[in-house]
Amino acid sequence: MTVYSLYIFDRHCTCVYYQDWHRSKRPRPASSGGILPGVSNAISGLSDAQNAGQRSSITPGGGVVVAVGNGELDWPDTTTSMSALPFDEEVKLVYGIILSLKQMVKKMAVKDDTLVNYRTSTYKLHLYETMTGYKFVILSDPNAESLRFALRQLYTGPFLDYVVRNPLIAMDSKEQGIDNEHFRAATDRFIRGLSMYN
Amino acid sequence: MAIFALWVINKAGGLVYQRNFTDGLAPLSSNDALVLAGTLHGIHAITAKLSPTGSSSGCQVIESETFKLHILLTATGTKFVLLTSPAELQAQADSVLRRVYEAYADGVMKNPFQTPEMPIRSEGFDARVGAIVKPA
Numbered sequence: 001m002t003v004y005s006l007y008i009f010d011r012h013c014t015c016v017y018y019q020d021w022h023r024s025k026r027p028r029p030a031s032s033g034g035i036l037p038g039v040s041n042a043i044s045g046l047s048d049a050q051n052a053g054q055r056s057s058i059t060p061g062g063g064v065v066v067a068v069g070n071g072e073l074d075w076p077d078t079t080t081s082m083s084a085l086p087f088d089e090e091v092k093l094v095y096g097i098i099l100s101l102k103q104m105v106k107k108m109a110v111k112d113d114t115l116v117n118y119r120t121s122t123y124k125l126h127l128y129e130t131m132t133g134y135k136f137v138i139l140s141d142p143n144a145e146s147l148r149f150a151l152r153q154l155y156t157g158p159f160l161d162y163v164v165r166n167p168l169i170a171m172d173s174k175e176q177g178i179d180n181e182h183f184r185a186a187t188d189r190f191i192r193g194l195s196m197y198n
Numbered sequence: 199m200a201i202f203a204l205w206v207i208n209k210a211g212g213l214v215y216q217r218n219f220t221d222g223l224a225p226l227s228s229n230d231a232l233v234l235a236g237t238l239h240g241i242h243a244i245t246a247k248l249s250p251t252g253s254s255s256g257c258q259v260i261e262s263e264t265f266k267l268h269i270l271l272t273a274t275g276t277k278f279v280l281l282t283s284p285a286e287l288q289a290q291a292d293s294v295l296r297r298v299y300e301a302y303a304d305g306v307m308k309n310p311f312q313t314p315e316m317p318i319r320s321e322g323f324d325a326r327v328g329a330i331v332k333p334a
Contacts, residue, residue: 004250004251005250020250022250022251023250023251024250024251024252025249025250025251025252085247090248093244093247093248094248096244097241097244097245097248100237100240100241101241101260103237104234104237104238104241105260105262105265107224107226107230107234108223108224108226108234108265108281109223109224109262109263109264109265110222110223110224110264111264113262113263113264113265114262114263115260115261115262116261116262116263117260117261118245118257118259118260118261119257119258119259119260120245120246120249120254120255120256120257120258121254121255121258122249122250122251122252122253122254122255123248123249123250123251123254125245125248139248139250146261
């Protein structure tokens with residue numbers, strides 16, 4: 001059992017955050033302008049140096065190391081096989097599936113209803129949507145139980161603490177992803193702490 | 199546990215058979231049902247491309263808060279979709295779909311009056327599907 005990747009979409013249908021763990025098929029880098037800067041260090045169209053200048057977190061100059069190094073977490077391992085899809089295309093497909101399935105479920109259900117998850121032979125996609133229109137999407141092992149509660153905890157925990165309550169992050173900016181080392185580190189800790197992660 | 203409906207989608211994404219068993223879903227006009235079947239066909243193809251590891255099948259189960267869709271894709275590209283309550287067991291739904299596929303192979307594919315890929319109008323198939331779903 002494992003967790004593959006996490007996507008966060010804002011209410012404008014754009015991907016504002018991405019992180020992955022056990023993916024053997026990594027997305028190819030996005031074409032420049034395809035995704036917002038800061039969504040993930042690994043697949044941004046911008047170079048890392050350009051990214052570093054726009055960080056919306058104040059990293060302490062020495063002492064306690066809170067930030068997680070880019071190389072450790074986010075750079076794709078070039079030895080693993082690359083997925084055929086560039087990252088910006090992949091994100092559009094993920095959002096497209098969620099949107100179509102949500103509409104489909106809405107049309108078929110008697111009362112208010114929404115997509116919870118779907119499963120294929122190699123992965124399971126879980127969705128949690130907040131009242132503010134943020135969509136938390138996680139791809140996990142197909143045998144995993146519902147991860148909705150975990151996505152909700154991710155929202156009420158790290159997301160509220162490091163993103164919503166962070167005055168340096170422009171929510172709804174349409175220009176910048178969630179580029180915050182504290183959030184990245186907290187999300188990573190949280191996912192690695194899940195009982196089904198190993 | 200309840201089975202709400204059964205759809206058969208041909209390899210081009212057209213809805214060729216639709217039958218409702220229990221109430222529990224919103225009533226769909228035949229036009230809406232056709233559109234939804236086409237959407238599902240497209241989504242099924244995209245989900246297979248999104249696999250984070252290795253090559254994947256398309257979506258097999260889709261869950262919402264009030265119902266579940268179980269999808270069986272046959273080797274010839276025909277999709278059997280079973281709409282059930284969320285409590286329906288995976289194994290049970292799979293076995294129903296398998297038996298419906300059998301009934302399809304016998305009652306529809308071997309029927310000389312059936313045009314391939316066209317809507318299924320066969321009393322024999324109707325009766326067999328009814329018998330498969332009822333005791334479940």
